[in-house]
Amino acid sequence: MKKNLLGKSIFAVALVVLVGWCAFPPKEKVILGLDLKGGIHLVLEVETDSALKGELSEMKQRLGEYLQDREIPIESESVEDDLSIRFVLPTTSAKNLAVSQFSEESGRFDTYTTKLDGDKWELKLMFKSDEDRRLRENSVRQALETIRNRVDELGVAEPTIQRVGMTGNRILVQLPGVVDPQRAKKIIGRTAMLQLQLMKDEAPTKEALLDKHEGKVPDGHVILKMAPPRQAENAKERYALVEKEVRVSGADLEDARIGHDEFNMPAVDFRLSRSAGRVFGKFTEKHLNERLAIVLDKQVESAPVIRSRITDKGQITGNFTVQDAEDLSVILRAGALPATVRYLEERTVGPSLGQDSIRQGTISALIGGSLVVLFMLFYYRVAGVIADMALLLDLVLLMGCLALSGAALTLPGIAGIILTLGMAVDANVLIFERIKEELKAGKTTRAAVEGGFKRALLTIVDANVTTLIAAVVLFQFGTGPIRGFAVTLIIGILASMFTALFMAKLAFEIMIQKFRVRRLSI
Amino acid sequence: MDILKDTKFRFIEGRKVAFLCSALLILAGIISLIVKGGPSYSIDFEGGTLIQLKFLEPVEVSSLRDILKSIDYGDATIQRFGSPREVLIRVKDVAPKSPIPEDSVAPQITGAIRSAFKEQEGRELLIDINAAGPKELALNLRQLDAFKENEEAANSLAVAIVEKRNSLGGQFASMEPLTSVPGIPPEAVEYFKNKAYVSKFIVVRQEMVGPKVGKDLRGKALLAIFWAVLGILIYISLRFRFRFAVAAIIALIHDVAITVGLFSILNREVSLTIIAALLTIVGYSLNDTIVVFDRIRENSKALRSLPFGQQVNASINMTLTRTLLTSLTTFIVVLTLFVLGGEVIRDFALALMIGILVGTYSSIFVASPILYEWETFSKSRKRKSRIPSKRPAAQTARSSKRRK
Numbered sequence: 001m002k003k004n005l006l007g008k009s010i011f012a013v014a015l016v017v018l019v020g021w022c023a024f025p026p027k028e029k030v031i032l033g034l035d036l037k038g039g040i041h042l043v044l045e046v047e048t049d050s051a052l053k054g055e056l057s058e059m060k061q062r063l064g065e066y067l068q069d070r071e072i073p074i075e076s077e078s079v080e081d082d083l084s085i086r087f088v089l090p091t092t093s094a095k096n097l098a099v100s101q102f103s104e105e106s107g108r109f110d111t112y113t114t115k116l117d118g119d120k121w122e123l124k125l126m127f128k129s130d131e132d133r134r135l136r137e138n139s140v141r142q143a144l145e146t147i148r149n150r151v152d153e154l155g156v157a158e159p160t161i162q163r164v165g166m167t168g169n170r171i172l173v174q175l176p177g178v179v180d181p182q183r184a185k186k187i188i189g190r191t192a193m194l195q196l197q198l199m200k201d202e203a204p205t206k207e208a209l210l211d212k213h214e215g216k217v218p219d220g221h222v223i224l225k226m227a228p229p230r231q232a233e234n235a236k237e238r239y240a241l242v243e244k245e246v247r248v249s250g251a252d253l254e255d256a257r258i259g260h261d262e263f264n265m266p267a268v269d270f271r272l273s274r275s276a277g278r279v280f281g282k283f284t285e286k287h288l289n290e291r292l293a294i295v296l297d298k299q300v301e302s303a304p305v306i307r308s309r310i311t312d313k314g315q316i317t318g319n320f321t322v323q324d325a326e327d328l329s330v331i332l333r334a335g336a337l338p339a340t341v342r343y344l345e346e347r348t349v350g351p352s353l354g355q356d357s358i359r360q361g362t363i364s365a366l367i368g369g370s371l372v373v374l375f376m377l378f379y380y381r382v383a384g385v386i387a388d389m390a391l392l393l394d395l396v397l398l399m400g401c402l403a404l405s406g407a408a409l410t411l412p413g414i415a416g417i418i419l420t421l422g423m424a425v426d427a428n429v430l431i432f433e434r435i436k437e438e439l440k441a442g443k444t445t446r447a448a449v450e451g452g453f454k455r456a457l458l459t460i461v462d463a464n465v466t467t468l469i470a471a472v473v474l475f476q477f478g479t480g481p482i483r484g485f486a487v488t489l490i491i492g493i494l495a496s497m498f499t500a501l502f503m504a505k506l507a508f509e510i511m512i513q514k515f516r517v518r519r520l521s522i
Numbered sequence: 523m524d525i526l527k528d529t530k531f532r533f534i535e536g537r538k539v540a541f542l543c544s545a546l547l548i549l550a551g552i553i554s555l556i557v558k559g560g561p562s563y564s565i566d567f568e569g570g571t572l573i574q575l576k577f578l579e580p581v582e583v584s585s586l587r588d589i590l591k592s593i594d595y596g597d598a599t600i601q602r603f604g605s606p607r608e609v610l611i612r613v614k615d616v617a618p619k620s621p622i623p624e625d626s627v628a629p630q631i632t633g634a635i636r637s638a639f640k641e642q643e644g645r646e647l648l649i650d651i652n653a654a655g656p657k658e659l660a661l662n663l664r665q666l667d668a669f670k671e672n673e674e675a676a677n678s679l680a681v682a683i684v685e686k687r688n689s690l691g692g693q694f695a696s697m698e699p700l701t702s703v704p705g706i707p708p709e710a711v712e713y714f715k716n717k718a719y720v721s722k723f724i725v726v727r728q729e730m731v732g733p734k735v736g737k738d739l740r741g742k743a744l745l746a747i748f749w750a751v752l753g754i755l756i757y758i759s760l761r762f763r764f765r766f767a768v769a770a771i772i773a774l775i776h777d778v779a780i781t782v783g784l785f786s787i788l789n790r791e792v793s794l795t796i797i798a799a800l801l802t803i804v805g806y807s808l809n810d811t812i813v814v815f816d817r818i819r820e821n822s823k824a825l826r827s828l829p830f831g832q833q834v835n836a837s838i839n840m841t842l843t844r845t846l847l848t849s850l851t852t853f854i855v856v857l858t859l860f861v862l863g864g865e866v867i868r869d870f871a872l873a874l875m876i877g878i879l880v881g882t883y884s885s886i887f888v889a890s891p892i893l894y895e896w897e898t899f900s901k902s903r904k905r906k907s908r909i910p911s912k913r914p915a916a917q918t919a920r921s922s923k924r925r926k
Contacts, residue, residue, distance in 0.1 A: 043735065179655045181728060182629050346626070346730040351684070352692025353574075353726045353866070360864035368858035372851045379847070412795055415859060415867055419802065419874065422855035423809075426848040430813065433844045459816040462761055466812060467805030469753040474801045477746035482798045489802065 005513060008506050016393055019400030029403040033410035035481050036358055038351030039176035040184050044341045046169045051139035051339035052083050052127070059125075060085045063102065072097045075120065083132075087123040088116070095121035140169050142338040147171060147188055149334035154178075154187060164479075170344065181348040183327065189341045191297050192331040194250035196280075196314075199293035199303045201241040202226065209239050220244050224293070226300040227318055240300045242293045247283050252276030254312075256332035258325045261317040266325035268316040270332060277312035285309045296328075361414035369395070369421045376425060380432055382521035386507045387428040390499040394424045397495040398488065405491075410484030420492030426463075427500030431456040432522055445520055449508045457501065464493050526846070529839045534831045537891035544776055544888060551783010561786055564793035565612065567740045569733030571627040573611045575635070577723040578695055580606035589638045595631060604865035608726070616732050628728045639722050649718040651700075652693045653725075656680040662717065668707055679705060693724045743797045747778075750804055758808075762815060765896045770811045773889035777807045777880045784876050795870045803877030806852070810845055810885035817841050818890065830897050834890050842886075849882040 023029050034041050056079045063085065064077050075088040089095045095113060102111060102123075108131045112124040127135065144163060151159045151173065160174035178184050203209035206223055210216065217223060218241075226238040252272050259269035272280055284292075284306050291303045294316050301318045320328070373391065376384040398417060402409060435452030443451060468490065475486035511517045555561060565572050583600050586609060590598045599612040615627050649662060659680035663669045669676040686703045687694055697715045700706060751771055758767035778800055785792060817837035825833050856878060860871035 179653075182626075185626070342732075343626070343730070344732040344735045346728070348725075348728040350692055350724065350726045352576075352688050352724070355688050356691070357864055357866060360862060361867075364855075364859045364862040367862060368855035371854045371858065375851060375854070411867055412798055412870065415863065415870055418855050418859050418863075419852070422852035423806070423848070425851050426809070426844075429844050429847045433841075437840070459813055462816060463809040463812045465757060466754050466808040469757060470750045470801045470805035470808075473746050473750040473753065474798055476749075477742055478794070478798065482794055485795075485798050489805075 005506075005509060008502075009510070012503055012506055016396055019404070020396040021400075023396070023399035023403040026399055026403070030399065031403075031406060031408045032354070032358075033408035033413065033481060033484050034174055034176055034347075035349050035411050036354040036409065036414075037176050038179065038349050038354045039174065040178050040181050041345070041347040041480065042173040042175075042185065042188065042343060043164065043345035044171050044173065044189060044343050046140045046143045046171065046337075047340045047342055048136040048139050048169055049083065049339075052132070052135055053079060054339070055135060056083065056085055056127075059105075063087075063105075063125075066101060067098055070097070070101065072101070080124075083126065085125040087125075089121045089123060091119050092121060095123060098123055136169065139338040140171070143341065144171055146335050146337050147173060150187055150331060151175065153330040153334050154184075171341075177351075179348070179350065181346060183323070185343060185346065187327050187331060189337075189343060190331055191337045191340055192250065192328075193297055193336045194248075194253070194316075194332060195246045195295040196248040197246055197293045197295055198243040198287060199240050199291040199300070200243065202238055202303070204238055206239050209241055213241070217241070224295060224298060224300050227302070240293060240303065242295065242300065248272060248276055248280050250332060250336045252280075253332055256329040258322070258329050259315060261315065265317070266320045266322045267318075268320075268325050268329045268332065270314050270316065270329075272312045272314070274312070281309055281311040357411045357414070361411065361418070365414065365418050365421065368418050372421055372425060376428075380522055383432050383435075386504050387425055387432070389507065390428055390496075390504045391421065391424055393499045393503055394420065394492065394495045397499070398491050401491045401495070402488065405487065407487040408484055409488075410481040412481045413484030413488045416485045416488030416492065420488065420496065423467075424492065424496035424499070427456075427460045427496055428504055430460055430463075431500060431504065435520070435522060439520070439522075445518060446512050449512060449520070453501070453505050453508075460497060460501065464497055468493055526843050529842055530835075531839060531842075532835055533838050533886055534835050534891055534894050537887065537894070540883075540887035540891065544780075544884075547780050548776070548783060551780060551786060554783060554786040558786055561782060561792045562789070563736070563740070564791040564796075565729060565731045565736070566794040567736045567743070567792065568614070569616055569731050569736035570612060570614045571616060571631075572727070572729040573628050573631060573725060574603060574727035575609050575611065575632070575723045576692065576726045577607045577609075578693065578720070579722070581609060581723075583609065586611070586635065589635055590631065592638075593630065593634045598631075608865075616730055626730060628725075628730065632725055635723070636721075649714075650721045651697070651714060651718040652687070652721045654718075656684050659683055662713070663710060666707075666709055666713055668709060679703070679710070682706070692726065694720055696720055739794070743794075746797070747801065747804070750801055751775075754804070754808060758812070758815075762819060765893060765900075766815050766819075769889045769892040769896065770808055770815065772892055773811055773884040774804050774807045774881075776884050776888050777803055777877060780880045781873055781876045785873065788872075790869050790872065793869070795867075796873050799870050799873035799877065802874060803881060806877060807881030807884060810849070810881055811889040813844060814838055814841050814885055814890055815893070818893070830901075831894055834894050838886055838890055845882060845885065849878055853878050 060077055060079055064074060064087075067074055067087075072094050073090050074094075075090050077085070077087050080086050087098065089098055099111060099113065102109070102125065105125070108128060109125040110128055112126070114122040114124070116122050140163065144161065148161050151161060154175075156175045156178055158176055160172065162172050164170050164172045173188060175184055200218075200221065201209065201212060203212065209223060220243060221241055222244055224240050224242050226240050228237070254271045254273045256268055256270040259267050261267040287306055288308070290306055292306050293300045293303045294314075295301065296316070301316055304317075316328070369391070373388045376387045376391075378384070380387060395417070398420060402413075431452050434456045435448050438448035438451040438455075439445070471486050471489040471493065475483055475490065478486055511520075583602065586600050587596075587598070590596065590600070590611070595613050595615070597613070599610075601610050602608065603610040611631060613627060613631070617627070649658065654662075656677070657680070660673075660676045663676040663679060664673065669679075682703050682705060683700065686699060690699060694700070697711065697718070697720065700711045700714060701708075751774070754774075755767045755771055758770055781800060781803060782792070785796070790796075814837055817840055818834055821833045821837050821840075822830075825836060828836070853875065856871050856874045860868060860875060863871055
């Protein structure tokens with residue numbers, strides 16, 4: 001036993017120094033959570049349905065053309081809300097032809113036929129469930145990648161971008177130190193689908209536009225909204241008739257940078273890849289003096305007249321500030337999102353609030369801790385010194401483990417530390433009360449100490465395991481701040497058990513064996 | 523030192539009074555919950571938007587309410603938050619009432635307040651010195667000759683300005699404090715005096731939780747409490763006997779019920795952090811209960827000659843000092859947190875304070891008496907069944923064995 005004493009002491013001192021050193025200085029070593037550092041926390045949902053719909057409308061177009069090429073008559077074609085392509089065919093023979101033509105696609109699609117009135121048939125194509133799952137998974141993965149690119153372009157230090165949740169289509173984005181949530185949300189969440197299409201006409205309202213074209217949208221065209229022109233206080237909405245065919249899309253971009261237009265206002269200059277440039281050159285040559293609609297997310301941003309053959313360079317002008325133009329170029333460089341996203345959760349903490357919290361938390365910890373220390377001294381005298389030392393070691397171990405585990409310290413985490421300060425003495429109190437009982441029963445000091453520790457051991461373990469169970473559940477359930485609390489609670493409980501059962505015991509042993517203390521001040 | 527020396531309180535005999543007290547407290551909470559239509563959830567669970575604003579000068583809640591009414595947010599909750607200069611605005615909406623797609627509720631509200639305070643009149647091109655981040659400040663500093671070529675110096679000065687601002691609670695009241703930023707050249711101060719303005723308020727915190735997320739979280743929170751209770755039930759059943767576990771669980775449900783009820787009576791919101799506090803109370807309350815139970819288990823051997831009620835009384839008395847000491851130290855720290863920890867953490871501290879008080883009470887007056895009731899109930903049933911079975915010896919032997 002005596003030999004052990006030295007070894008144990010060395011182990012204890014070494015452990016405390018080592019762990020303590022890991023947390024020193026705490027300002028550098030302990031990672032702060034978003035609620036203390038300030039920053040933005042976003043949870044967004046990738047609307048995979050929209051990605052599927054995009055895929056479906058592309059398929060519909062292709063299949064429609066396929067049928068037309070083979071002169072199979074189609075009465076109507078549409079993409080339905082239940083994520084299917086619906087063709088209505090006028091005759092049974094047309095239906096049979098179409099079904100046999102579509103058999104190539106049977107790997108991806110399930111085909112359903114229903115007989116309608118007369119000789120008409122409805123033909124529905126739906127993605128097979130495997131394909132459905134694959135496309136959704138792809139769209140989330142792509143969205144994650146795109147968002148990561150955009151955040152990288154923003155230059156945020158230590159961002160968190162990860163998939164969360166059971167359904168797998170939610171993405172968590174944490175941007176420490178970023179203070180403007182509106183801007184961050186715009187940059188991250190904008191679909192940024194860039195399309196260059198030929199523009200045919202424009203009018204102040206949809207109706208006026210339709211009137212000009214005999215009341216219906218001409219084949220192969222769509223009506224899109226136009227962005228309000230610059231410096232227009234009372235800008236009225238305008239609508240444009242645009243060819244459906246997309247000549248150049250965002251995927252053809254090689255680069256996008258902030259630039260200036262002829263009025264020296266901010267604009268975005270872009271450059272096309274070589275192959276897209278060749279196609280674009282031919283196209284612009286053919287359509288000189290026509291208008292080119294620069295469509296961003298289904299809205300016509302601007303519609304310049306094609307003055308000469310353009311091969312690889314273009315410019316997007318619009319009602320931009322410098323910041324808008326800069327952000328748009330960032331987004332275009334990073335690429336478009338494959339689906340629309342929706343923000344489910346958004347939390348922004350200003351840096352001053354975090355600093356206030358740290359200051360108030362530290363003051364509370366100091367004062368609360370001191371009160372406990374003084375109380376233990378007052379109540380237990382010399383044994384109180386041991387309990388207080390154990391408490392101090394708890395704090396050192398707690399901070400050290402926090403730094404080592406890499407878990408972020410949050411405001412509830414600080415509360416957890418403070419709570420630990422109050423609860424950590426529990427194990428010591430249990431032991432001391434037991435020792436007192438043993439002494440009262442007439443045992444020698446040495447036997448009383450040994451008996452006290454031995455009999456308190458199981459109680460301490462039982463009592464702490466239940467708290468630990470609650471803390472672990474809390475860790476599982478919580479995110480961010482709550483997790484920080486659970487972590488400090490778990491480490492705090494373990495540290496207090498260790499200091500009480502090992503460190504305090506060691507102190508008593510040294511007192512009794514080395515200094516031959518006969519009467520305990522307890 | 524001993525405050526309580528060899529106490530001999532008869533806790534078990536007082537159980538009826540204690541049960542009545544508990545029942546009344548729980549009933550009061552339930553009535554409050556029914557009247558108010560359930561606990562008032564924070565936006566974490568309900569969905570909605572929350573904005574915390576800090577003004578340079580004390581602000582009237584009523585004037586803010588008028589501004590919000592003018593943009594159709596008359597149903598917003600507006601309350602002081604800590605100081606008269608800070609307010610918390612809460613609305614149930616997550617989507618803005620105007621159809622601008624990329625705007626959300628928060629900028630709409632802050633925008634309306636800004637224009638009501640005539641913040642931006644003739645200032646479209648000026649910088650808000652209280653809202654500018656280090657990047658924007660650095661960008662502006664680069665306009666000066668002194669920083670044109672020196673990007674690093676501009677960046678570090680921008681950071682210094684932000685640090686100064688944070689040390690002043692996140693906002694400059696005027697441009698004067700800029701002069702005391704370390705290393706700032708006079709022309710930079712002059713530049714900001716000409717080009718920047720001091721906004722009358724800053725957005726300290728801004729949160730939006732969609733209703734779907736809120737619902738999910740509510741389910742998850744309930745599930746978390748369920749798993750915690752189940753885990754504890756299993757552990758105590760393994761270490762003690764099943765009836766100990768049930769008594770402990772009843773005690774902790776009692777604690778959580780009273781805390782939630784009091785929160786409703788005090789008009790406090792149940793947020794994510796409050797759920798954390800509740801789970802901590804669960805752990806804490808058990809901690810206390812188990813120490814007593816542990817002693818009961820021990821005394822059921824040591825004091826076998828005494829009736830069960832006296833064993834329980836003796837056990838509670840023996841652990842009374844410890845129970846009170848630990849509760850006291852824990853209460854002290856939580857009280858300091860409540861007083862000094864700041865507004866954001868105050869409700870959390872309040873929940874813990876209630877929980878510690880109730881948890882201490884319940885481990886003495888609820889958990890052990892329930893155990894006693896169970897024990898006497900099952901004994902009386904055994905006694906009844908003993909007469910027809912005519913095997914008294916076997917019965918007592920088994921029951922004493924099980925008590926171990």
